[in-house]
Each structure stands twice: as C-alpha cells, then as structure tokens.
Amino acid sequence: MTASPGTRDVFYGIDTDLSDVDLSGRDLTEGWLSRSRLLGATLRNCSLVRAHVEEADFSEADLSGADLTKASGRGSVFRDARLHGTDLKAAELNxxxxxxxxxxxxxxxxxxxxxxxxxxxxxxxxxxxxxVLRNTILDEAQVRGLTGTVIGPISVIFRGQRTLLDGPDLEQWFNTRGARITRFHAREAS
Structure with a gap:
C-alpha cells in the first residue's frame, strides 16, 4: 500500500490471523486489527495509538512497552498477555x-x-x-504498588460471594492489598 504525499499508510488487518508474528516496534497507529488473532504475537514497543482492536485476541502476546493510548478495544482478549510498561491511557477496553x-x-x-x-x-x-473500573472483576488480582484514583464499583469475591465494592470499601480493598488507591470524586475535577 502506497500513501499519498503528506499522508501515511494505515494497517488493515481485520479478521486476520497474526498469531506468533513479530511486529515489535511497528507503527500501527490508527490501524485496524478488529477480530484478529494475535495469539503469542510479539508487539513490544509497538504503536497502537487510536488503533481499533475490538474483539481482537492477544492471548499470550507480548505487548511490553506498547502504546495503546486511545485504542478502541471493546471485547478484546489479553489472557496471560505480557503488558509490562504498556500505555493504555484513555483506551476504551470495556x-x-x-x-x-x-x-x-x-x-x-x-x-x-x-x-x-x-x-x-x-x-x-x-x-x-x-x-473507570465499573463492575470490573478483580478476583485474585495483584495490586501491590498500584496507585491513582479509580471509578467503581469493582466486583470481587468477598466472604464467599460476588460483591460490588465502592466508596470506602473499594479503597479499603485496594489499600489492604498494598495499593494506594482512592475513589475518584467528581468534585476533584474542578
């Protein structure tokens, strides 16, 4: 694919099997990987800024140092993936x-x-x-050293039952596990 002067190529890989492929360091900014399979793929330091990864499967992939800022990834799968130092700022990963x-x-x-x-x-x-962690399941998650503010409630197993925690209970759940988390309050934004 050749780009017009002043533009750049955009990667289109919708419904593509890229399992075990090494895409390290590639610029896939605004690329389309929706419904693609990237099982065991290597995407270290890859730019996926504003990329479309809806329902893509990154199971066991290595995305260490990748930039997924503002990526759209509703329903995507990252089971057992490595995302060390990955930037997910403002990503939509509902x-x-x-x-x-x-x-x-x-x-x-x-x-x-x-x-x-x-x-x-x-x-x-x-x-x-x-x-935003509304109704996000955090069972057995390791959160030591996690810092910041979150919007809940979160979903955990508490005393043998699925429970939604918010407010002081949310903060306590994180902080007793070594995190430094506070619940985000809308008034903090002013």
Whole structure:
C-alpha cells in the first residue's frame, strides 16, 4: 500500500490471523486489527495509538512497552498477555478480558475498563489515574504498588460471594492489598 504525499499508510488487518508474528516496534497507529488473532504475537514497543482492536485476541502476546493510548478495544482478549510498561491511557477496553495478564508498571490513566476482567492479573506498580473500573472483576488480582484514583464499583469475591465494592470499601480493598488507591470524586475535577 502506497500513501499519498503528506499522508501515511494505515494497517488493515481485520479478521486476520497474526498469531506468533513479530511486529515489535511497528507503527500501527490508527490501524485496524478488529477480530484478529494475535495469539503469542510479539508487539513490544509497538504503536497502537487510536488503533481499533475490538474483539481482537492477544492471548499470550507480548505487548511490553506498547502504546495503546486511545485504542478502541471493546471485547478484546489479553489472557496471560505480557503488558509490562504498556500505555493504555484513555483506551476504551470495556468488556475486555485480562485474566492472568501481566500489567506491571502499565499506565491505566483514564482507561475505560467497565465490565472487564482483571482476575489473577498482575497490576504491580501500575498507575490508574481516573481509571473507570465499573463492575470490573478483580478476583485474585495483584495490586501491590498500584496507585491513582479509580471509578467503581469493582466486583470481587468477598466472604464467599460476588460483591460490588465502592466508596470506602473499594479503597479499603485496594489499600489492604498494598495499593494506594482512592475513589475518584467528581468534585476533584474542578
């Protein structure tokens, strides 16, 4: 694909199998990977800024250092993926599955993760300034060193039952696990 002068190529890979492919360092800004399979793919330091990754499957992929700022990824799957230092700022990842994913030192600032699953995910030393975690499942997630403000409620197993935690209970759940999280209050924005 050749771009016109003053423009750049945009990657189109909708419904494509890119499993085990190495795309490290590639510029896939505004690219289209919706419904694609990237199982075990390597996307280290890859730019996926404003990319469309809706329902894409990144299971066991390595996205360490990747930039997914403002990516659209409703229903995407990151099971057991490695996302060390990945930038997910303002990404829309509602209903995404991060079960067992390693998000160590990731930036979740302003990310939309409503009804997503972060069960058994490692969020050690990640930042979550104004991350939206409404009804997000955090069962057995590692949150030591996670800092920031979140919008809840979150969904966890508490005393043997699925429970939504918000307000002081949300803060207590995070902070007793070594995080430094506060619940975002709308008045803080003024």
């Amino acid at each position: 209903r995404a599955d991060f079960t067992g994913a390693d998000l160590t030192s990731a930036n979740l600032g302003d990310a939309l993760l409503t009804r997503s699953t972060l069960a058994r995910a490692n969020l050690t030393n990640a930042t979550a300034d104004k991350a």
